[in-house]
Amino acid sequence: MDVAATGRLRRKMLGPKLAKAAVLSLFLGLSMLSPAAYGPAQAQSFSFSNVEVEGNDRVDVATILGFAGIARGQELSAAELNDAIQRIQNSGLFELVDAEPRGSTLVIKVKEYPTINVVNFEGNKRLKDEVLATIIASQSRRVFSPAVAEQDAQEIANAYEAAGRFAATVEPRIIRRDGNRVDLVFEIIEGGVSEVEGIAFVGNRAYSDRRLRQVLETKQAGILRTFIGRDTFIADRLELDKQLLRDFYLSRGYIDVQVLDGGGEITRERDGFLVTFSIQEGQQWSVGTVSAVSEVEGVDIADFQQQVRLRSGITYSPTVVETNVARLENVALRKGLTFVRVDPRITRNERTRTLDIEFAVVRGDRIFVERIDIEGNTTTLDKVVRRQFRTSEGDPFNPREIRQAAERIRALGFFKHASVEAEQGSGPDQVVVNVDVEEQPTGSLGFGVSYGVSQGVGFNIAFSETNFLGRGQTVGLDLSTVEDDRNFRFSFAEPSFLDRDLRFGIEAYYTETNQSNARYNTLAIGVRPSIAFPVGENSRLELRYKVSQDEISDLIAGSSAILAAEVAQGALVTSAVGYTYSYDTRRNGLNPLGGVLLRFGQDFAGLGGDVSYISTSALALTERRILNEEVTLRAVFEAGAISMIDGNSRVTERFFGNGKVRGFEPNGYGPRDLASANQDALGGNFYAAARFEA
Numbered sequence: 001m002d003v004a005a006t007g008r009l010r011r012k013m014l015g016p017k018l019a020k021a022a023v024l025s026l027f028l029g030l031s032m033l034s035p036a037a038y039g040p041a042q043a044q045s046f047s048f049s050n051v052e053v054e055g056n057d058r059v060d061v062a063t064i065l066g067f068a069g070i071a072r073g074q075e076l077s078a079a080e081l082n083d084a085i086q087r088i089q090n091s092g093l094f095e096l097v098d099a100e101p102r103g104s105t106l107v108i109k110v111k112e113y114p115t116i117n118v119v120n121f122e123g124n125k126r127l128k129d130e131v132l133a134t135i136i137a138s139q140s141r142r143v144f145s146p147a148v149a150e151q152d153a154q155e156i157a158n159a160y161e162a163a164g165r166f167a168a169t170v171e172p173r174i175i176r177r178d179g180n181r182v183d184l185v186f187e188i189i190e191g192g193v194s195e196v197e198g199i200a201f202v203g204n205r206a207y208s209d210r211r212l213r214q215v216l217e218t219k220q221a222g223i224l225r226t227f228i229g230r231d232t233f234i235a236d237r238l239e240l241d242k243q244l245l246r247d248f249y250l251s252r253g254y255i256d257v258q259v260l261d262g263g264g265e266i267t268r269e270r271d272g273f274l275v276t277f278s279i280q281e282g283q284q285w286s287v288g289t290v291s292a293v294s295e296v297e298g299v300d301i302a303d304f305q306q307q308v309r310l311r312s313g314i315t316y317s318p319t320v321v322e323t324n325v326a327r328l329e330n331v332a333l334r335k336g337l338t339f340v341r342v343d344p345r346i347t348r349n350e351r352t353r354t355l356d357i358e359f360a361v362v363r364g365d366r367i368f369v370e371r372i373d374i375e376g377n378t379t380t381l382d383k384v385v386r387r388q389f390r391t392s393e394g395d396p397f398n399p400r401e402i403r404q405a406a407e408r409i410r411a412l413g414f415f416k417h418a419s420v421e422a423e424q425g426s427g428p429d430q431v432v433v434n435v436d437v438e439e440q441p442t443g444s445l446g447f448g449v450s451y452g453v454s455q456g457v458g459f460n461i462a463f464s465e466t467n468f469l470g471r472g473q474t475v476g477l478d479l480s481t482v483e484d485d486r487n488f489r490f491s492f493a494e495p496s497f498l499d500r501d502l503r504f505g506i507e508a509y510y511t512e513t514n515q516s517n518a519r520y521n522t523l524a525i526g527v528r529p530s531i532a533f534p535v536g537e538n539s540r541l542e543l544r545y546k547v548s549q550d551e552i553s554d555l556i557a558g559s560s561a562i563l564a565a566e567v568a569q570g571a572l573v574t575s576a577v578g579y580t581y582s583y584d585t586r587r588n589g590l591n592p593l594g595g596v597l598l599r600f601g602q603d604f605a606g607l608g609g610d611v612s613y614i615s616t617s618a619l620a621l622t623e624r625r626i627l628n629e630e631v632t633l634r635a636v637f638e639a640g641a642i643s644m645i646d647g648n649s650r651v652t653e654r655f656f657g658n659g660k661v662r663g664f665e666p667n668g669y670g671p672r673d674l675a676s677a678n679q680d681a682l683g684g685n686f687y688a689a690a691r692f693e694a
Helices: 003-014 016-024 061-068 079-090 129-133 146-161 211-216 235-250 301-305 318-334 382-386 401-411 561-569
Strands: 049-052 092-104 105-112 116-124 167-177 181-191 194-203 257-264 272-280 285-294 340-350 354-363 370-373 414-424 430-439 443-452 455-467 471-484 485-495 503-514 522-535 540-551 570-583 594-610 612-626 631-646 686-693
Touching: 003 503, 049 061, 061 079, 061 105, 079 092, 079 105, 105 485, 116 129, 129 146, 146 167, 211 443, 235 257, 257 285, 285 594, 318 340, 318 354, 318 401, 354 443, 354 503, 370 382, 401 414, 401 430, 540 561, 540 594
Parallel strands: 049 105, 116 181, 194 272, 285 354, 370 430
Antiparallel strands: 092 105, 167 181, 257 272, 340 354, 414 430, 443 455, 455 471, 471 485, 485 503, 503 522, 522 540, 540 570, 570 594, 594 612, 612 631, 631 686
């Protein structure tokens, strides 16, 4: 529809007076004025009594004149007229804009950008259309803009860079359609993954390159590059690597360490990166004198002094100091002391390279936690994140506890990123804790094929989910088969049973063996619920109950008479309660050079069922890194005993050496019935094993 027709239509709808006003809004002046002087072109001035717009379809005349910004009766120079044209062009709605004075009439010619019919992606395999569609701003049924399309192409290229494909190229193209429409196509050449071909370190003296590479999240490309994604170069990951290096050195007493640079240099072929970290290690420091003082009136420091677990002479570690601070602050809470904090005051002794540490109990600021806000958890329930805090709304604010809560949230493994920050609340004595998280996948589904000389070909299907329905619960399902053997296992765990630090778990299993490593078949079905809870900083106690049915059958000829008597008993039901106490210093990382694991457990069968016994097992493990942590020494001692209260033990209850000592065939060592033709392995009522590894 042209301008004149539009004017007739408006006059017909609005009436004579209103139509006259509408037409007058299109006039910019009364008449064209002659130039005041015939000088340069820039000195010319114009005034128009009429304006016509040609070529517009979707955009009305008033909008175009609004972009021009020309006032009624305004004298225009040639430069001002050009500026008006540029303003229309910069609106992003027109491909071409031109102005042509025709006497007292200014004719503005425009060519509108087409409308996007569809947006397509071609050549993309690694990033799906659905993912790319969320990145770009261009959409169907919107006006096409070359500038927006170019920006979209850059955003797509950035997405490929984040995935490690720095050689990716993106070219936006349009296909003309009728009705002033276009199809917008992004032609993508993904290129190969830009791998980390080498990681080098400059300035490291105490630790070798190989040891430091083990610390990094980024890995060098190796023979398993197809399956390991951590060898893909991602620039943002380098900042994490730098922090990991700093933490590594700090935990080993290098308090002045600096990681100066962690840059990547792309190879000439743009298919790989060489990453170099520049390090200033400084000197290693040890703990000097350790003391505790109180600056709070009426507080007996002796109770705090007894809880300090820091010895002079050990290598300094911030983690050890933080752990002792948390322990002392817990003492203050148990004593009912509010707004009390513990400040570690460190004094450097340059001559001896030791750090004197004084734990000072001081009065803190009267600041309360107003509320805890959680954002970004689209799947995980708020309570799963909230229970990682030992602080609730209304409690005194403790910055150290907030930092520790942030670490616990990250340790869940549910989130790709998690930040916890505190800001002032509604008053000067109020603090709002903001938790911002980004979800990540927490489930896995695996399929496997295996082969063993003694077991043949096996198949396995396993499913696990560590954040079931966003509740922080763990669900596992495992189904495997080897030759004629069958194994099915289901497990479920709630880490915060009854909203307490109680881990409730239940496990159900079905196991069927058909003369695997033996000359008889077995069938075992059982259910085992359990509850576990901490009893100390590094120790936990598990209480459990098990009910199962075990059967031995299909004993072949020439087998042991002992086994024949056990087969004759048929299926027997076992009902047992048990416990396991464990002490593990490896989990908290207080000693980065090693740790200790102690485990002791017993099961008491006879609460119903067909068998009665006491089964005991124990394990002790210690490990230590030596030679600048290049070598790990490990010693393991384990033992077990089963004492029958009623009757004799069966082969399904006794101990076998499988998996306890390497280098033996299945059932390769242990008691045997040498009087039988098959000399069957019977298992033992007692066992002990020691392993030493480097």
